[in-house]
Amino acid sequence: MGIVEKSRLKSPWILHYDCSSCNGCDIEILACLTPYYDIERFGILSKGNPKHSDVLLVTGGVNHRNKTVLKNLYDQMPAPKVVIAIGACGSTGGIFHNCYNILGGADKIVPVDVYVPGCPPRPEAIIDGVVKALDKLKHLQNGTWKEPETGPIVVETAVGAKPAPAAKYANAAPAPTLNSQPTNKEA
């Protein structure tokens, strides 16, 4: 594995696009970046530039006006890339499924790799979704990816589970890595 492949997995950059979300999922994605959940401990950074990004987070159902924007953003991202549909609306259209301007989930326009259900999903679920997508990214760049027989990857959202704040781990050893995520027990 070369330095580029390794750093892509150790520090993936995400691009967030709000299709027609209610903002609920968007502020939860932003909350992931802030000290309480601190997604940066996995090296994940949010970038506004599609040409720098490896992971695309889509919130909200696609409508007639923003479908071209979403397609453009996806096309500008360099391969290998993964797309995560956040929330009920991003996955299927959700509560807005019968609105006249909604085409459906993000998978109507771009291929979606991981679905994170919830309205809105908790930040833990979003982090879990990104980590699951990284596993796929690893296989994609090695050329070993096989579609699972059980269908698309869906994050199981645990109700009420909350990791300890990252600040608690400042002095603890070893530091949490991808394989040892903080759980309720550790807290």
Added chain:
Amino acid sequence: MVKSTITFGPQHPVFPEPIQFILKVVDEKVVLAEPQIGYVHRGIEKAFELNDPKDNIFLAERICGICPAPHTTAYVRGVESLMGIEAPPRAKYIRTIMNELNRIHSHILWAGLLGDAIGFESYFMQTWNYREKVLDAIEKISGHRVTYAMNAIGGVRRDMTNEQLRGLEKTMDYVESSLENIEDVMKDYTIKKRTQGIGILTEEEARRDGAVGPTARASGISQDLRTSGYDAYGDLKFEPVVVNNCDSYGRFAVRWQELKQSIDLIRQCIVKMPSGEILTKSNNPMNGEAISRVEAPRGELFYYIKGNGSKKLERVKVRTPTFANIIPTVTMLSKGCQVADVSVIVLSMDPCISCTER
């Protein structure tokens, strides 16, 4: 002079939401700004007519994920006046607490986003860390961080126990002390440089363009719907926060003082909380028209609801504060600001595009 055109958005790192501004620029100066909207339009007003009025509460909540409490409050108050019922006093106090908690989390969120737009990353992180405590308090009361589903037609769905009230008091103490920690940011040289005198909106212009909420109050207009005394606000003591700066710094100052005001209002609610029922049940037909106005974190929120006696509503019209504030923002932008200040000016009115386009 050669005019060039710069498109700002719809996907831009500063905005969490898609909106496009087409800027006509001479050198570095913006001479004209045209907003282009429609990227988040879903058609919720039509969906209101398709669902059961009780289910519509969840739809109203998802008009905006940042201010769900005022949206549902405005909707249920409108439907209640169509039915001719009123929520019990305890329910009104719980609604007021949820609305004020919502305002605290929304204003802290905004303060952080402004820091992010200016490039003050550590301040953004700090404010959002404090905001998590408010979300925890909301979760303890309602069971969810972002969408509360507390309001019901005729009252609220969940009661608050004494332990919850005491816990809320502690959270308010924590939030107040932590805001004091970062209060010096208002005196910061860089913040002043980036906000003072940027995005000027005089009182005349604010009145002419119909600005609402903190944008109007920062231009010296004393306009706060909470003084009309809906829900429990009639029993509480407070004065609208008004400053005369007329610039982005003024809007910052208004929101900062409103945070303290909201903390004070919640404390008053906890002390005065009446006991009794939380829900008035009714099967009255919904007939006629109703108008319901609520002060959301961003300004006046307006609902028009029409029923025709059947089980579904005939028409629901929502006018959101950001919609009213778009014209004032275009006025601010078109005064010849620098391109680098566009993001600060747009953020200073706290845009919520998903409300506006519904």
